Amino acid sequence: MDLIVANRQPAPLSSTRDDELRERLRQWQAAGTPLYFLYARSLGGMMQSGRGHLAALTETALTIDAGGSSLFVVLQGAAFDDAPQVFFTPDLGDHFSVPGISISLGNDDWLFFSTNEVPQVTAFKRLPRY
Numbered sequence: 001m002d003l004i005v006a007n008r009q010p011a012p013l014s015s016t017r018d019d020e021l022r023e024r025l026r027q028w029q030a031a032g033t034p035l036y037f038l039y040a041r042s043l044g045g046m047m048q049s050g051r052g053h054l055a056a057l058t059e060t061a062l063t064i065d066a067g068g069s070s071l072f073v074v075l076q077g078a079a080f081d082d083a084p085q086v087f088f089t090p091d092l093g094d095h096f097s098v099p100g101i102s103i104s105l106g107n108d109d110w111l112f113f114s115t116n117e118v119p120q121v122t123a124f125k126r127l128p129r130y
Contacts, residue, residue, distance in 0.1 A: 017080065018078075018079065018080045021080035021081070021082055021101050022057075022059075022080065024082075024101060025054060025057055025062070025101060025113070026057055028053075028054055028113070028115070029053070029054035029055075029056075029057045032053055033053065033115060034051060034052075034053055034115070035051070035052060035053055035054065035064075035113045035114065035115060036049075036050070036051050036100075036113070036114045036115075036116070037049065037050060037051070037052060037064055037066075037071075037111065037112060037113050037114075038111070038112045039071060039073070039109065039110070039111050039112075040109065040110045040111075041109050042107065042108035042109050042110070048071060050066045050067075051066065051067075052064045052065050052066035052067065052071075053065055055070065058075075059075070060074065060075055060076055061073060061074050061075055062075060073103075073105065073111060074105070074106070074107075075103070075105070075106075076106050077105070077106020077107075078103050078104065078105050078106055079103070079104045080101060080102070080103055081101070081102045081103075081104070082099070082100070082101050082102075083102070084097040084098060084099045084100070085097070085098050085100065085102060085112055085114075086098075098114050098116055099114060099115075099116060100112055100113050100114030100115070100116070101113045101114075
């Protein structure tokens with residue numbers, strides 16, 4: 001899968017909104033909801049996507065269980081958003097809006113969760129927040 005990620009910093013969210021989105025993540029964890037996820041390093045070099053569930057979620061970290069592997073993510077300094085993200089076909093001829101929760105991490109990495117399947121053959125553009 002080819003992915004394109006814009007390098008823009010999101011505007012800060014209110015802590016109340018962050019709390020609402022954290023609660024939605026807790027509900028998904030408690031229900032064992034299958035999630036599609038995308039994790040992108042701010043400087044490139046690593047892009048991980050897949051399907052799994054939230055195995056652990058605290059105020060400071062989360063763990064994604066993706067079958068045979070786990071991804072541990074530190075949430076310190078994170079900002080949460082629920083704006084749909086746009087995924088493009090590799091030729092940029094079509095696009096798909098995918099609802100979910102995105103997390104801009106304190107180290108400038110980025111994580112996106114969705115209960116909707118992300119199209120298999122797509123590129124991705126991270127939407128800036130205004």
